[in-house]
Amino acid sequence: MSDLSLIARHAGTVLTGQLAVMAFGITDTIVAGRHAEASLAALSVASAIFVSVYVALTGVLQALLPVWSEQRGAHRPEAIGQSLRQGLYLCALASVAGAAVLLSPGPLLGAAGVPPALHAPVERYLAVLATALPLALLFRLFSTLNQALGQPRLVTHIQVLGLVLKVPLSIWLTFGGAGLPALGVEGCAWATLLVQAAMLATALWLARTQALYRPLRLWQRLERPDGRQLRHFARLGVPAGLAILVEVTSFTLMALFIARQGTTAAGAHQIAANLAAVLYMVPLSLAIATSARVSFWRGAGDEARARLAALTGFKAVGLMAIALAALLFIAKDAVVTLYSGHAAVVAVGAPLVAWVALYHVVDAVQCFCIFVLRCYRITIAPLVVYSLLLWGAGLGGGYVLAYHGWGPWPAQPTPAVFWITSAAALAVTALAFVAMLRRCLARADGVAENLNQNRL
Numbered sequence: 001m002s003d004l005s006l007i008a009r010h011a012g013t014v015l016t017g018q019l020a021v022m023a024f025g026i027t028d029t030i031v032a033g034r035h036a037e038a039s040l041a042a043l044s045v046a047s048a049i050f051v052s053v054y055v056a057l058t059g060v061l062q063a064l065l066p067v068w069s070e071q072r073g074a075h076r077p078e079a080i081g082q083s084l085r086q087g088l089y090l091c092a093l094a095s096v097a098g099a100a101v102l103l104s105p106g107p108l109l110g111a112a113g114v115p116p117a118l119h120a121p122v123e124r125y126l127a128v129l130a131t132a133l134p135l136a137l138l139f140r141l142f143s144t145l146n147q148a149l150g151q152p153r154l155v156t157h158i159q160v161l162g163l164v165l166k167v168p169l170s171i172w173l174t175f176g177g178a179g180l181p182a183l184g185v186e187g188c189a190w191a192t193l194l195v196q197a198a199m200l201a202t203a204l205w206l207a208r209t210q211a212l213y214r215p216l217r218l219w220q221r222l223e224r225p226d227g228r229q230l231r232h233f234a235r236l237g238v239p240a241g242l243a244i245l246v247e248v249t250s251f252t253l254m255a256l257f258i259a260r261q262g263t264t265a266a267g268a269h270q271i272a273a274n275l276a277a278v279l280y281m282v283p284l285s286l287a288i289a290t291s292a293r294v295s296f297w298r299g300a301g302d303e304a305r306a307r308l309a310a311l312t313g314f315k316a317v318g319l320m321a322i323a324l325a326a327l328l329f330i331a332k333d334a335v336v337t338l339y340s341g342h343a344a345v346v347a348v349g350a351p352l353v354a355w356v357a358l359y360h361v362v363d364a365v366q367c368f369c370i371f372v373l374r375c376y377r378i379t380i381a382p383l384v385v386y387s388l389l390l391w392g393a394g395l396g397g398g399y400v401l402a403y404h405g406w407g408p409w410p411a412q413p414t415p416a417v418f419w420i421t422s423a424a425a426l427a428v429t430a431l432a433f434v435a436m437l438r439r440c441l442a443r444a445d446g447v448a449e450n451l452n453q454n455r456l
Contacts, residue, residue, distance in 0.1 A: 003293055003309045007316065010152060010289035011282075017143075017156035018281045020163045024195075025051075027163075028188040031170045039174075039185040042121040046185075048252055049108060049122075050129050052245065053101050057094040057133075058140045059244035060237035061087070065288070066295040066375045067236070068148035073299025077215035084145060085222050086229045090237065091141055095134035102130035121185055128189035135196040142203040147292050154206055162199045166191055239379035243370065243386050250390040251276075254422065257399055258415045264342075268349035269415040271336055272356045276363070279324055279356075283364035286317050287371035294375045303444045310372050310441060321364035325357040332357070348415065355419040362426040369433035376440045385432050394425030 025047065032043040064087055071079045101108075105126050109119055143155045172180065173187030183190060207213050251273070258269045290313025297306035328335065332353040336346050370382050398418035405411040 003305075003312050004316065006150065007286065007289045007293055007309070007313055010147075010150060010292065011285040011316075013152045013156050014147065014288050015281055015285035017152065017159040018285060019278075020156070020159040022278070022281065023163050024166050024192065027167050027170050028192075031174050032185050032188060035174050035182075035184060038118070039121070042118050042125065042185045043188065045109070045118060046122045046125040046129075046189075049105055049126060050102065052248055052252065053098045054133065054136065055248050056241045056245035057098050057137060058241075060094055060241035061091060061137060061140050062144055062288075063237040063240035063374055063379070064090075064141075064233060065144050065148050065291060066298075066377075067233075068145060069292045069295030069375075070299030072149060073296040074301075078217050080145075080148070081216035081218045081220065082223065083229065084141070084216070084218060085220070086226050087141055087233065088222065089225050089230060090233050091134075091137050095137055098133045098137075099130040102126040102133065124186045125189045128186060128193055132189070132193040132196045135193070135200045139196065139200045139203055142200075142207065147288055148295075149212065150292055150296070151212060154210070154212075155203075158199050158202050158206075161202075162195045165198060166195045169194055236374065236377065236379060239383045240374060243379070243383045246383070246386040246390055250386075250395045250422070253395055254398070254418050257395075257402070258418060261413055261415065264344045264348055265415050267342070267345045268336075268352055269418075271345070271349045272352040272415070272419065275328065275335065275353060276356050276359060279328070279360045280363060280367065282320055282324065283317050283367045286313055286320065287368045289313070290317075290368065291371040291375050294372055298375060298444075306375075307441045307444065310375075310437070313372070314368060314437075317364050317368040321361045325361050328360070329354055329357040352415055352419055355416060355423055359419060359423040359426060362423060362430045365430040366426055366433050369430070369437050373433065373436060373440060376444065378436060378440060381436060382433065385429055389425040389429045389432075390422075392425075393428070394422040397421040397425070 028043060028047070032039040064083075067083060068080050071077075071083065103126070105123060106119070109122060139158075143152070146152050146155045169191035170188050172178070173183050173190050174185065175187075176182030207218055255266070255269060255273060258265055290309060293309040293313070294306045297303070297309055333346070333350050336349040336353055373379070373382060395418075398421035400406055401409060401411070401421060402413050402417040403411055
């Protein structure tokens with residue numbers, strides 16, 4: 001089977017699971033909104049904090065994908081099992097760090113100016129999710145292992161079944177019934193905890209019983225922490241996690257800055273942001289699938305095939321991004337109307353969606369490049385680029401142009417300003433990452449050619 005077929009099949013399976021996980025948040029948003037306006041407000045604040053913590057920590061664990069894919073390519077299944085057990089120590093450290101933030105959100109709430117009335121429900125919600133966090137991170141470790149093995153199907157099945165369980169649990173625990181009192185927005189958090197426990201239990205059962213995992217010898221006695229391996233994991237994972245944190249917060253903070261423009265602007269931005277997040281799942285899935293394939297060939301010692309897999313994935317991401325962006329641009333008015341029947345929101349939202357189409361193309365390219373760069377152990381430079389461009393030029397530039405103006409340009413307090421500056425920052429980011437990837441692939445080819453000449 002060709003690399004393109006393998007990447008497409010892998011990406012399609014991952015995409016299904018990613019969309020199921022996104023539906024967890026959509027479910028809670030609908031349930032909390034139906035319960036009370038205050039519940040929806042508390043969920044908005046609490047989920048922003050949790051998502052920022054969670055995605056940063058999952059980024060640390062996701063960075064182990066190239067390590068395990070290379071070991072698979074080198075036909076060293078027992079090394080994968082030993083490496084996974086060392087990864088448990090990294091997961092434990094991440095869980096402790098994340099739980100500490102979730103259990104003490106007071107400083108964050110104060111700095112963000114969250115109304116005092118929301119503090120108590122937000123703190124209760126996050127306290128429950130602090131318990132769910134280790135379960136979620138362990139499941140992410142299992143998910144990353146399956147992606148490295150080129151077998152994401154089992155994870156996707158678990159995620160879809162988790163969604164089937166999540167919907168009734170969130171409704172029941174939030175509104176009460178069958179002898180259980182209504183828990184309000186905290187019920188959504190308890191539903192998440194129960195679903196994560198069920199998903200992890202299923203993953204552990206599969207890891208114990210399925211023939212796929214037997215060559216890995218996962219169920220060996222846990223070795224003592226290996227400082228060398230853990231430092232290697234940290235060099236990969238910490239910059240990757242910080243990069244994802246910068247990317248996510250540059251996106252979420254945009255909503256906070258736009259909120260001061262009023263409910264119409266905030267509503268239009270929410271539509272645009274939701275569309276951008278859904279579209280992002282496509283290049284993300286292709287990036288995960290391609291990075292697994294690139295690392296497999298690198299582990300097998302075939303740099304030429306690794307380069308070919310990277311170029312194949314890049315072409316697929318580019319074509320899909322252009323196609324999706326074109327469809328979104330053509331149907332922008334109809335799409336916004338599906339989200340809202342308010343004429344004012346539609347009038348502001350339709351031009352924003354046009355910018356989302358452009359934003360998606362460059363977002364897809366940079367997403368793909370950063371995943372493949374990790375296969376070549378390049379993590380620090382992307383983090384620096386992210387920090388300067390996404391936080392500085394994108395978010396900071398949008399804030400200055402929207403509320404202060406710059407040079408001959410007066411202040412333009414509209415959501416479009418933030419999307420324009422963010423798209424421009426992402427475009428420069430994508431160009432920088434493409435240049436890094438080209439140099440990286442050329443250097444890898446040169447090293448491989450020299451090795452072949454030496455053997456001759």
